[in-house]
Structure formats: C-alpha cells, structure tokens
Amino acid sequence: MSKPQIKGCSLIIFICLWIPIHVNASVENNRDFGYSYTIKYPQNQVGDGGALNIRMRPNQTQRIEIEIKNYDTKELTLAITLSSARTNVNGVIDYGNTQLKKDPSMKMEVTDLVQVPDKVSVAATSIAHFFLEIKAPNKAYNGIITGGVQLQKVEDSLAKGETTDGVSIVNKIVYLFGITISMSDKRVTPQLKLRKVYPMLNNSMNAIAIEIANVKALKMKNLTIDAVIKKKNQKEVLYEKKQTKIELAPQSIMPYSVSLDGQKMQAGNYTVYVHATDGEKEWQWTKNFNVTIEKAKEQNQQDVNFAREASKETRWPMAAFLVGISGLGCFLYCYYQKRKKRYSKRKKKKQKK
Numbered sequence: 246m247s248k249p250q251i252k253g254c255s256l257i258i259f260i261c262l263w264i265p266i267h268v269n270a271s272v273e274n275n276r277d278f279g280y281s282y283t284i285k286y287p288q289n290q291v292g293d294g295g296a297l298n299i300r301m302r303p304n305q306t307q308r309i310e311i312e313i314k315n316y317d318t319k320e321l322t323l324a325i326t327l328s329s330a331r332t333n334v335n336g337v338i339d340y341g342n343t344q345l346k347k348d349p350s351m352k353m354e355v356t357d358l359v360q361v362p363d364k365v366s367v368a369a370t371s372i373a374h375f376f377l378e379i380k381a382p383n384k385a386y387n388g389i390i391t392g393g394v395q396l397q398k399v400e401d402s403l404a405k406g407e408t409t410d411g412v413s414i415v416n417k418i419v420y421l422f423g424i425t426i427s428m429s430d431k432r433v434t435p436q437l438k439l440r441k442v443y444p445m446l447n448n449s450m451n452a453i454a455i456e457i458a459n460v461k462a463l464k465m466k467n468l469t470i471d472a473v474i475k476k477k478n479q480k481e482v483l484y485e486k487k488q489t490k491i492e493l494a495p496q497s498i499m500p501y502s503v504s505l506d507g508q509k510m511q512a513g514n515y516t517v518y519v520h521a522t523d524g525e526k527e528w529q530w531t532k533n534f535n536v537t538i539e540k541a542k543e544q545n546q547q548d549v550n551f552a553r554e555a556s557k558e559t560r561w562p563m564a565a566f567l568v569g570i571s572g573l574g575c576f577l578y579c580y581y582q583k584r585k586k587r588y589s590k591r592k593k594k595k596q597k598k
Contacts, residue, residue: 278418279317280367282396285310296423301381303428309377313396315367322366322399325375329354329392330423332499334447336491338464340393340421348440350460351496353382355392358426364399377424385428388462389495396420433463435523439530440498442517444510444540449549451505453484453534455517459493466492470521472503477514477533509551510544512536 284297287309291298297309315321330338331345339345347354360378367373377394397419440456447454455472459465468491474484486503493499503517514535521528545551 278420279398280313280315280321280323282420282422283312283314284422285312291427296425297377298423298425298427299379300427301379303381303383303385305381307379307381309379310374311377311394313365313367313373313375315369315371315373318369320366320368322364323396324364324399325361326395326397327356327359327361327392327424328395329356330494330497332459332492332494332497334500334502336468336470336488336493336499336501338492338494340423341395341419346456346498346500348438348458348460348496348498350458353386353390355390355424355426358382358390359392359424361394379426381426381428386462387429387431388433389425389427389464390462391423391425391464391495393421393423433461435463435465435526436460437465437493437521437528439519439532442532442534444536444544445500445502446544446547447502447504449547451508451510451544451548451550453503453505453515453517454500455503455519456498457493457501457519457521458498459496462495464492464495465523468493468521468523470501470519472501472520473518474503475516475518477516483515507550510536510541510548512538512541 286294286297287299287307289299289301289307291300299307299309301307313321313323326341328341328343329347330340331343331347333339333345358380362375365373365375436459438458438460440458442453442455445452445454453474457470467489469487469489470491471487472485473482475482484503484505486501488501491499501519514533516531516533519528519530519532
C-alpha cells in the first residue's frame with residue numbers, strides 16, 4: 246500500500262535579487278498563485294511528507310511522479326530546474342543558485358543522478374504530470390546527495406517586470422521542493438577545511454572571504470564560526486566576525502565574509518585566525534594571505550563607499566586637461582586676432598602711400 250499523497254507548496258519570491266530561504270513544503274493546497282504541485286511519495290520515502298527523501302540501492306532506477314494542478318482559466322507552462330544544494334555567503338543552504346561553489350571532495354551531485362524535463366504544460370483548469378528519473382550509483386555511499394527542484398511560470402507577467410513611480414521591479418514566484426538521496430544509515434563524521442582567503446566585495450563593500458569547506462556528504466547545522474584578521478606578525482586585531490547558526494550543504498564551500506566596516510582595502514600581508522564548532526567538534530586554522538596594490542585599488546574603486554571618490558580622482562585630471570585645452574584655444578585665438586589687426590593696419594598704411 247502506498248504512502249499518503251501529500252499536497253504541498255513552497256514559495257520563494259525573487260525581488261531583484263535571490264532571497265535564500267529554507268525549503269519547507271506545506272501540506273496545504275494553495276491556489277493563490279494559480280497552480281500547485283503534489284509529490285507522489287514512493288515506498289522508499291524516508292520520513293513523512295515535505296521534501297522528497299528517498300533511500301536507494303546500488304544501480305536502482307526509479308520514476309517519481311509530480312502532479313501539477315492548474316486553477317487558472319488559461320494554459321499554464323512551467324519551467325523545471327534541478328539544482329544541487331550549495332552554501333551561500335550568509336551561511337544558508339541554497340537550493341537554487343548553481344553559481345555557488347562545490348568542494349573538490351564532491352564526486353557526485355544530485356544533477357548526476359536525477360533527470361527532469363525542461364518544462365511541463367497544463368491545460369486550463371486541468372491536471373498534468375511530470376517525472377523525476379533517478380538512477381542510483383553503482384556502489385553504495387555513506388551520507389546524502391541533495392538538491393532542489395524549482396517550478397516557475399514561463400513568461401509570467403510578474404517576471405517581465407513592472408514599473409512603479411519610475412522604478413523597475415522584477416518579481417518571480419517560484420515553487421521549490423527539496424530532493425535527498427541516501428543509501429545507508431551509517432553515521433558520517435563531520436569534517437571542515439579552510440580552502441583559501443582573499444579580498445572580496447560583499448553587498449558592494451570591501452570584505453575578506455574565508456572559504457570554509459564541508460568535505461563530507463552531510464548537512465552541517467548550528468555551526469559557529471569566529472574569525473580574526475591581523476597584520477602579519479602583529480597583535481592588533483583589525484577585523485573580526487562571529488556568526489552562529491550557520492548551515493553548510495554537503496561538500497560545498499561557504500565564502501565566510503568578514504567586513505572591513507566601511508574602510509578602504511589596504512595592500513599588505515595579513516594573517517587570519519579561524520575557530521569553528523558545531524557544539525561537539527572544533528576546528529582551528531591559521532592562514533597567511535596577501536593583498537596586492539593592484540587588488541586593493543580595484544576593490545576600492547568598486548566599493549560603494551569609495552566609488553564616488555575614485556570617480557572624482559578620475560574626473561579632476563580630465564577637467565584640468567579640458568581647462569588647459571580651452572585656455573590654449575583662447576590664447577591661440579587672441580594671438581591670431583592680434584596678428585590679424587596688425588596685418589590690417591600695415592596694409593592700410595601701404596595703400597595710403
């Protein structure tokens with residue numbers, strides 16, 4: 246006997262930028278957005294409802310049905326996107342942004358095991374279905390492989406953008422549900438690594454990125470990271486950040502961002518001291534890094550706090566050049582007019598003679 250079919254929907258609203266949220270499928274059927282989806286949970290579903298969480302055997306193949314209900318009086322077309330889970334700069338697991346980094350320890354991801362169609366069309370006030378085609382690896386592995394399936398209206402009027410008081414606003418309403426595949430109950434021991442440290446811009450402001458990698462196939466939760474940055478071989482703390490309740494996607498990299506608090510990026514040699522804990526295990530790293538003169542200049546030119554200043558520095562030489570050209574032009578004009586008058590006077594004197 247199959248498990249109960251639970252209807253659910255998650256809402257993600259994109260307003261100009263991606264807003265990361267957790268994936269929480271609702272058990273309520275929601276008609277507010279014109280359509281809803283239903284996951285047809287298989288027998289090997291682990292746990293009740295919500296995201297798709299299946300236990301598979303080596304080489305097992307499986308088709309999982311997703312039902313789409315269209316409540317609108319016109320045909321509906323949905324774009325379907327599958328993405329692997331990553332960790333964003335805020336320490337939140339992101340199921341929709343494939344531009345975020347995976348760690349080299351990841352040999353397999355959800356996009357290697359699952360196939361989805363590009364789109365599905367549903368007639369007015371009707372029901373349609375599409376399938377997730379899943380193929381398990383040849384060998385069993387410990388831990389999980391996870392990602393998310395996004396459903397978005399094609400050519401949605403909201404996605405085209407609206408103008409309010411001269412400001413263009415782009416809205417996208419997306420349903421998203423998670424998919425997790427596992428093959429054993431064996432406990433995976435968490436392990437973190439510090440990959441690299443480099444200057445970055447976070448929200449268009451100067452910061453230092455500390456790449457912390459979750460190198461195991463498990464989600465890490467309630468992680469606390471404390472980072473301190475000093476000049477190399479100096480005791481004074483220049484920048485510091487402590488963040489709690491961080492989540493890391495399996496085998497992903499988080500660019501942990503330490504703000505420069507509105508200061509300019511300065512070239513030089515630095516040392517970062519990092520401490521991380523999940524409440525049970527602890528990790529500590531010390532790493533030297535360098536900021537070149539060219540990189541510091543580039544960062545400051547792009548930082549919103551100094552971009553205007555950099556623009557002024559560029560404008561002043563240009564203004565001086567234009568003033569100089571104008572002055573030279575005036576001088577040459579006056580000189581020409583003066584010579585012209587002298588020549589005219591001499592000519593008149595000769596004519597009188």
